[in-house]
Amino acid sequence: MIESMHAVTLGHFLMTGAILFVLGLIGFVTRRNLIIMFLCTEMMFQGVAITLIAFSKFHMNMSGQTFVIFLLTVAAAESAMALGLVVLLFRRKRSLDSQVWAQMAG
Amino acid sequence: MAYGLYIASFVGAIAMAMMLPRARRSGRGGGGGNGSAARFGMLLGAASLGGVWLWLSEQLLPAAESWGISRPAMVYYYIFSAIAIVAAVRVITHTKPVYSALWFVMVILASAGMFLLLDAEFMAAAMVIIYGGAILVTYVFVIMLASEPGEAGGPGSGGGIGIEIAPEYETVSREPIGACAAGFLLLAVLLSVAFSPIAPNPEAAGPTDAQLLTSVLTDRPAVRLSHITDDPRLAEVMSVNNIDNSERVGLDLFESHPLGLELAGVILLVSLVGAVIIARQQVPLNDPPTTSPTLPTSPEA
Numbered sequence: 001m002i003e004s005m006h007a008v009t010l011g012h013f014l015m016t017g018a019i020l021f022v023l024g025l026i027g028f029v030t031r032r033n034l035i036i037m038f039l040c041t042e043m044m045f046q047g048v049a050i051t052l053i054a055f056s057k058f059h060m061n062m063s064g065q066t067f068v069i070f071l072l073t074v075a076a077a078e079s080a081m082a083l084g085l086v087v088l089l090f091r092r093k094r095s096l097d098s099q100v101w102a103q104m105a106g
Numbered sequence: 107m108a109y110g111l112y113i114a115s116f117v118g119a120i121a122m123a124m125m126l127p128r129a130r131r132s133g134r135g136g137g138g139g140n141g142s143a144a145r146f147g148m149l150l151g152a153a154s155l156g157g158v159w160l161w162l163s164e165q166l167l168p169a170a171e172s173w174g175i176s177r178p179a180m181v182y183y184y185i186f187s188a189i190a191i192v193a194a195v196r197v198i199t200h201t202k203p204v205y206s207a208l209w210f211v212m213v214i215l216a217s218a219g220m221f222l223l224l225d226a227e228f229m230a231a232a233m234v235i236i237y238g239g240a241i242l243v244t245y246v247f248v249i250m251l252a253s254e255p256g257e258a259g260g261p262g263s264g265g266g267i268g269i270e271i272a273p274e275y276e277t278v279s280r281e282p283i284g285a286c287a288a289g290f291l292l293l294a295v296l297l298s299v300a301f302s303p304i305a306p307n308p309e310a311a312g313p314t315d316a317q318l319l320t321s322v323l324t325d326r327p328a329v330r331l332s333h334i335t336d337d338p339r340l341a342e343v344m345s346v347n348n349i350d351n352s353e354r355v356g357l358d359l360f361e362s363h364p365l366g367l368e369l370a371g372v373i374l375l376v377s378l379v380g381a382v383i384i385a386r387q388q389v390p391l392n393d394p395p396t397t398s399p400t401l402p403t404s405p406e407a
Contacts, residue, residue: 005173005174006166006174007303007304008166010300010304011162011300011301013183013220013224014300015297015301016187016190016217016220018293018296018297019191019194019293020190020194020213020217021296022290022292023194023195024194026122026126026198026285026286026289027197029285029288029289030126030198030279030280030281031198032275032279033203033276035245036198036203039197039207040197040198042210043194043197043198043213046217049217049221049229049233050221053220053224053229056224056226057225057226058174058304058306059307059310059311060311062355062358063312063358065226065229065351065355066359066362066363066366068226068229068232069229069232069355069359069370070363070366070370072232072236072237073370074373075237075241076236077373077374077376077377079244080381081377083248084381084384086248087251087252087385088384088387091389095275096252097273097274097275099280
């Protein structure tokens, strides 16, 4: 049986998850390559997965790990759709720059 | 108490803003940021992360008996975490998409190592197989497929003489300072929550091995692989009375979340159909690149 862990130990793992999430967020906002933007969303997923598994061990409940399976499902579906859209957009304008599509805003 | 975290977040924001790629780079491809500022930002970020860890060790060391993970595991945590964070920074600062994808594989491997420390062996394997093996291959494939020809580097790209010059949208970030400020503000709040005192909820704990063996797993085969080894520790791990991680995850998935499992299947099916529909749209290949005032209308029926 797994044992629980100290709150500061939990905090360490939560810190790594939060840093990965925030770095993915910054990358999504700052990068202008459409593919890298979606890669950054995958990095945010990764931070959330670390957080879920850390809480799963902290509370000794397997549902956290089960939710990571669902997270993987959503990530796979999202990457399939997003990359299909990126290829479509690239074929329209011959550029991966997200600013090219700025006229779609508003 | 949390001032150290706030200061480290502030320093980290400055470091990140210095590391993000900017304009006015020398034509050298590959690196992120512009030379000395990026290097200084790297040092600053490493210093803030190391400072936080040193500062936290004062709280961690007195509780050495109740960490929940062993002392070598804690060392491995620092190694894996440092690798993951450095690789994540390189993902968002590298100006070549293929290298960004490869650094993201590094993030995956390091976080899979952290999953091992957290007794989540199945998720570590699944993460490496699905992320590193499937999703990243798709990303690299699309990066190769949608790579720009050398001369069409977008408006303002340098000349098109050297092939190795990255296009302008790779080397100039959008709003780096504002994004870093917002992101690390979020990080400061998240960290102050993450290190707030919390106790494990005893009611949330899942059933123990003995409870599972007497309630759900009553018809579990009595003979497992424990007879093939001579090592007593390995035999104890592989014995019938020890439910391993993949069994636990499977039990929780099928016992507690059957509807979620079905919904996950529906999501995968819908995304499969959607990806096929998106990918089979015909796009005229010879339309003018960027200057057309109206968007080409979608041929959707």
